[in-house]
Amino acid sequence: MRILIVEDDDALGELLLSHCRERGHTVERVRHASECLEALEAANPDAVFLDVRLGDGNGLDLLPELKSRRRGLLVTVMTGFEPLSSASRASAGGAEHFLRKPFRIAEVDAVLGKLAQHDAAPCPEEDPRPAELRSAPATFVGSSGAMMDVCRAVGLSARSGVTTLIEGESGVGKELAARAIHALGGSERPFAALDCAAIVETLFESELFGHERGAFTGAHASREGKVRLAEGGILFLDEVAELTPRMQAKLLRLLQSRTYEPVGSSRPLPASFQLVAATNRGLGAMVQQGSFRSDLYYRLNVLRIAIPPLRERREDLPALVAHFLREIPPRLRIPQPSLSPDALAVLAGQDWPGNVRELEHVMTRLILQAQGRRIDRESVLLALQNDRPAAPARTLCDIERSAILASLEHTGWNFGEVCSILGISRPTLRRKIARYELGR
Secondary structure, eight states: OEEEEEOSOHHHHHHHHHHHHHTTOEEEEEOSHHHHHHHHHHHOOSEEEEESEETTEEHHHHHHHHHHHSTTOEEEEEESSSHHHHHHHHHHTTOSEEEESSOOHHHHHHHHHHHHHHHHSOOOOOOOSOGGGSOOOOOOOOOOHHHHHHHHHHHHHHHHOOOEEEEOOTTSOHHHHHHHHHHHHHTTSOEEEEEGGGSOHHHHHHHHHEEOTTSSTTOOSOEEOHHHHTTTSEEEEETGGGOOHHHHHHHHHHHHHSEEOOBTOOOOEEOOOEEEEEESSOHHHHHHHTSSOHHHHHHHTTEEEEOOOGGGOGGGHHHHHHHHHHHHHHHHTSOOOOBOHHHHHHHHTOOOTTHHHHHHHHHHHHHHHHTTSOBOHHHHHHHHHHHOTTOTTOOHHHHHHHHHHHHHHHHTSOHHHHHHHHTOOHHHHHHHHHHTTOOO
């Protein structure tokens, strides 16, 4: 296989070059974005390892041009910066693989193996859409493997335009994912949203399909429904699990026929949109229970994006907190505060049943109270205690125990680091470990 490496870090670039050559590949390397397209013509590679942050440009900006110049070119994007947004842009732009720096040689070998399989397979059809529609940024925060998978799936949904089902608990960011699909696919397209939990059955058809004047009492004028408003873009159905059996049947017919009739009309109209549905309940389990139609479920579950709860990706929490510290103060028109390490440790020790939405609300309250001053551990403990009146059994001791345990796990039980984070002495830490019965 002929490989082109675009990497400005000499140590990493030479290591990658040597390793690929040892594996029997013909390899060339350039250091700058300005050299990339010329090298593409000269080396005629089958695959490109493309760094994102180059000294004279952004590798993702080159991706659409690389793909358009050589049909079937296999691109692996590499970055150690903003991995979530880079992964989404890379996937939406057509990159086959993504390597997050620092990566292991075993990961490179895995990519090389997949590239070899790609190389032996027939070339897929190129995405016919203009490059600018495939390279819009998406906004996600964090760097966990689970969120990287979410971002890749978001990019794939935007690129393919297939029906997409987004599942996850309340507050994890399902609508954010839907809007990221919209942005990556071309934000000038329409985006029409309908909250299925907020619509009564008698108004569902009118909201979805629209109605003609005089179709029912109170219909004093014709009105376009969400299907018409989403023409050529995305129809987002939130909380789709709340649809009644009759509403499920109406939606199924729309997806099967791709036509609809406004209420009061007998003339079918064509429907052209990408459906993105979201739910905080497991539709598969509902099918087994008989409360959701299996045929509709299979229509919705073409591409599934499962967004994990915050408690399952705690490593993303520091980045989320930093994001809210930057983004919230300008909205509130107040100075940006700082956050003490032990306050962050307390936040990191929570389960966050309300997920990212709950974290944002707590951070908003803390920022409002701080008014530009430092947010300390006691402020966080008090805010958390006041935030959860429905669970009075969770005392300050419970919160402190969680914070200590999270710090211990985060540092690999390095007492010195834990004491630095929490601002306590080693004897105090040992007493609390014994008191809370914490142990490996």
